[in-house]
Amino acid sequence: MSLFSKIVKWVIVSGTCMLPAAYGQTPIRVAIPFTFHVHDQEFPSGEYLVKASAGQTVVLLQGADHSRAQFVLTNAVQSPGLVEQPKFMFDRYGTEYFLSQVWLPGSYTGRQVPPTRRQMELARKSAAPETTTLVAAIAKKKP
Numbered sequence: 001m002s003l004f005s006k007i008v009k010w011v012i013v014s015g016t017c018m019l020p021a022a023y024g025q026t027p028i029r030v031a032i033p034f035t036f037h038v039h040d041q042e043f044p045s046g047e048y049l050v051k052a053s054a055g056q057t058v059v060l061l062q063g064a065d066h067s068r069a070q071f072v073l074t075n076a077v078q079s080p081g082l083v084e085q086p087k088f089m090f091d092r093y094g095t096e097y098f099l100s101q102v103w104l105p106g107s108y109t110g111r112q113v114p115p116t117r118r119q120m121e122l123a124r125k126s127a128a129p130e131t132t133t134l135v136a137a138i139a140k141k142k143p
Contacts, residue, residue, distance in 0.1 A: 030136035
């Protein structure tokens with residue numbers, strides 16, 4: 001087996017180990033009243049389901065109507081206190097919003113979305129971003 005084949009096999013096995021953990025989480029439901037960016041994708045305002053785990057680097061962002069979905073690679077970020085409600089934080093530059101952090105309830109750990117090129121460009125041209133925080137809810141399971 002070639003080195004390339006071994007690497008591809010490792011990536012596939014690693015990915016299949018991580019994805020079920022991301023899918024197995026209770027979805028968090030959040031209503032986002034503005035258009036926003038995640039990585040290089042633009043998302044319209046609306047209701048979204050988010051599946052995340054404090055121990056995983058991947059967050060699944062999905063439209064509540066299942067019209068669009070995206071896996072978001074994140075980094076860990078620590079909170080000085082226990083997070084009681086799920087929260088989503090956005091950095092705003094002018095009229096553009098960028099998802100920056102996802103905080104999970106019952107944890108000291110959140111997930112931080114690395115800034116995009118566009119976001120860094122806007123940061124260089126303007127003052128510090130305004131932060132908008134949205135409190136979310138645990139999605140109810142359908143009967």
